[in-house]
Amino acid sequence: MKKDLLLLFPFLFIFGYFSLVEAQTQPSPYQFTAQLQSIVERLRLIIDQVEHLQKTQKPVEKVQRPALDIDSKVSSPLPYPQSSQSVQSVKPAPVSESYLSSRNFIVLEEIYNSPQISCQLPLLEYGVKHNSVYLLQIILNKSGYYPEGLITGYYGRLTREALKRFQKSQGLVVTGQFDQKTAESLNELVRKYYPKECGVTSKPEKPEERVTGTLVINYAEAPAGEGRNVIYAGERATIVGSGFDFKAPVYVRMISKTEDKVVAAYFNLNYVDFYVPRVEAGEYELFVQQKDLKSNGIKVKVISPSFSPITIVYPVSGAKLVQGEVSTIRWQTNNYNGNLSLHLVDFRAGPNYRLIASNVPAHLGQYEWRVPRDIVPGNEAFVVEIRGENDLVVKSGLFSISAQNAPVF
Numbered sequence: 001m002k003k004d005l006l007l008l009f010p011f012l013f014i015f016g017y018f019s020l021v022e023a024q025t026q027p028s029p030y031q032f033t034a035q036l037q038s039i040v041e042r043l044r045l046i047i048d049q050v051e052h053l054q055k056t057q058k059p060v061e062k063v064q065r066p067a068l069d070i071d072s073k074v075s076s077p078l079p080y081p082q083s084s085q086s087v088q089s090v091k092p093a094p095v096s097e098s099y100l101s102s103r104n105f106i107v108l109e110e111i112y113n114s115p116q117i118s119c120q121l122p123l124l125e126y127g128v129k130h131n132s133v134y135l136l137q138i139i140l141n142k143s144g145y146y147p148e149g150l151i152t153g154y155y156g157r158l159t160r161e162a163l164k165r166f167q168k169s170q171g172l173v174v175t176g177q178f179d180q181k182t183a184e185s186l187n188e189l190v191r192k193y194y195p196k197e198c199g200v201t202s203k204p205e206k207p208e209e210r211v212t213g214t215l216v217i218n219y220a221e222a223p224a225g226e227g228r229n230v231i232y233a234g235e236r237a238t239i240v241g242s243g244f245d246f247k248a249p250v251y252v253r254m255i256s257k258t259e260d261k262v263v264a265a266y267f268n269l270n271y272v273d274f275y276v277p278r279v280e281a282g283e284y285e286l287f288v289q290q291k292d293l294k295s296n297g298i299k300v301k302v303i304s305p306s307f308s309p310i311t312i313v314y315p316v317s318g319a320k321l322v323q324g325e326v327s328t329i330r331w332q333t334n335n336y337n338g339n340l341s342l343h344l345v346d347f348r349a350g351p352n353y354r355l356i357a358s359n360v361p362a363h364l365g366q367y368e369w370r371v372p373r374d375i376v377p378g379n380e381a382f383v384v385e386i387r388g389e390n391d392l393v394v395k396s397g398l399f400s401i402s403a404q405n406a407p408v409f
Helices: 002-006 009-022 029-056 097-101 131-142 157-169 180-193
Strands: 105-107 116-118 216-221 230-232 236-242 250-255 260-268 271-275 282-290 298-303 310-314 320-322 326-333 339-346 352-361 366-370 378-388 392-395 399-402
Touching: 116 131, 131 157, 131 180, 157 180, 216 230, 216 282, 216 298, 236 282, 250 271, 310 378, 310 392, 326 378, 352 366
Parallel strands: 230 298, 320 399
Antiparallel strands: 105 116, 216 236, 236 271, 250 260, 250 282, 260 271, 282 298, 310 326, 326 366, 339 352, 339 378, 378 392, 378 399
């Protein structure tokens, strides 16, 4: 100690000399000697105080400490000395003993002394040395968040960075701390990588829902069509039958000599509705399929839409009208000059017809009306039908009517 302090003597000498120069005073031999004696006395006083402290202070036992900032790299991990002065003790999660006792344990045979570790990782703090950190590092390494792969049992900088990567990938707050939410997510990975040790039993796969029974088709028809088993290409048709499972998807298949079409269908009350694909006119065999069941086949006649003296322009298929709001029915005429009657048709029950107007001159080309407020809303369940002389019947595409929005005050 004396030797170290004596090394300071030249610097103190220079400091004293330049302090006099900065004071803009010319150092006389007397002033310089006095300044030097003052520095030596202060130096002796410091030496005496240090010697006194060395005599009165008890000797401190040196304890070998682990690396404090990084995960130590060891060829065969050995536990660090468990001393309160060397490492911080772990603070387990506040859970009941009965809960912990119900957890299974993992034996890490790849670690020295093969520690037995609970499947339920406790809460851990940065800088801690604990057997659970072995498992934490193994899980992070197996899941790709800890590429360094240093399994030391010490929660250091590398482990903290691995936790940050894990937290970021899971959408958690990125802190690098092993908090409660991080522990819950990592414990899921523990059970994933050690299912047998942690008592995880594979759940039996839910058997696929199978349609049972027999599908039977009686007939198919188009709304307001020419009769049973006569449908129109590109328009809606209804299949009447029995044995359908209303919880399972249903498909309609149409086969001819040149065509084989499968279209999705949907249930409308106790019937199956579908849109006939735009196929060539002719005879087809029609089936209904649900999962591994297939119905009987029926012969249907598909008719292509013929020329009509009136074509409805609006509403079109997929249009959305609203209760109580004003809408306009528009049509085009081809040399037709008679009067028309306009009807709203609800296909959900019936069909059910509601007169909109009668004796409307065809040459007007449009008619403004208000959607009834008392009609029950429905999705693609309505058409506008126009009737005229000589059994003229023209239908629009299927459209929807929704409920009127409540007024905002």
